[in-house]
């Protein structure tokens with residue numbers, strides 16, 4: 001079988017760039033860089049990821065909304081830190097037809113400033129709280145660095161949840177719920193991740209604090225897949241989102257947000273794929289089983305009928321299946337579906353029909369085995385679990401082997417992946433270590449602290465208060 005020109009293990013970045021087009025995910029020829037043309041297979045995959053997100057949102061009583069793309073400048077400018085953070089990244093609309101607008105509009109880089117003036121109208125009393133909403137829309141950020149499909153883009157396929165609460169504690173409860181959503185979602189995607197609390201200087205513009213969700217790519221760089229933000233009342237004050245308490249007082253809401261994007265797809269490609277192409281976790285594979293008829297002269301009808309019959313049985317059992325009847329060789333079909341990452345391939349030829357069996361081939365391991373027709377549904381479902389476990393275990397191994405907790409900068413220097421060093425809580429020290437390691441601060445672990453143990457900051461020698469993570473990032 002032909003393989004990709006670039007090998008994942010030798011040149012990860014070039015392999016990634018090649019595979020996103022070969023596997024029919026996107027077309028990079030659009031004349032504005034970073035604005036993705038989603039091809040059918042890529043769009044289907046993204047829709048399946050969105051479906052898992054929607055499932056989690058509905059289960060936790062979030063309501064889906066859809067706000068306008070355009071935001072008036074005056075609304076955008078109400079929260080100072082937010083403008084400072086996003087000011088240089090927004091696209092402005094200055095004209096409508098031939099007329100210059102009296103007030104400029106911008107394309108949403110994120111939707112706080114579109115939603116919150118309306119939230120202030122929706123929320124009147126404590127009975128309206130909590131307000132839990134989300135939307136999946138495109139957002140725009142003017143990216144000046146080199147763009148990369150699904151990883152660094154200017155038009156972002158964006159999931160954003162926005163919630164309003166009576167007080168800080170209730171908003172904190174929301175953050176706990178958000179962490180649970182991440183756990184369930186990323187398990188289905190077979191993506192192990194780490195939560196880090198971003199340092200003050202690197203939190204979301206306007207947030208009280210930010211927790212990031214990062215994965216480790218095989219290149220040794222981390223990729224941020226999402227973030228959870230506690231806003232406290234930083235936005236509700238300028239946007240006047242307040243409510244009347246039971247005893248008649250007016251109080252500002254506390255808010256949280258949760259953001260994710262098509263970077264999830266980027267992580268699936270990069271972490272699970274191999275030299276033959278994508279390997280999609282069964283949960284999100286648009287096609288979970290492809291059935292290939294092995295045709296011999298004179299037996300065509302018999303073989304096609306057997307394939308159709310199995311396909312129907314799988315679909316009836318909620319398995320996404322298809323028979324590939326194209327008039328090309330089976331070898332070319334294998335190549336094609338391996339590129340696209342279909343988790344299971346079934347081959348059926350005249351001999352299999354005689355033996356009342358099918359041949360089952362796993363995409364992740366290449367293992368091939370005969371399965372009795374009668375037990376095909378259960379076996380395929382069992383194999384889905386095995387494939388998911390295998391993908392997760394491999395990715396977890398990569399992550400675990402590349403988190404290095406060390407005490408000195410010298411020990412950190414030759415390590416690849418994520419470095420954890422003791423930190424004194426002084427911004428200058430962290431920024432200097434970033435320089436020396438040629439990486440970025442990811443933030444502190446959210447569960448692990450230094451209780452009862454004494455470490456010193458490797459730079460200034462003062463007592464450390466936490467671990468700080470550094471990594472090369474996308």
Ligand SMILES: [Zn+2]
Pocket residue numbers: 423424425426429457458459460461462
């Ligand atoms: Zn220090």
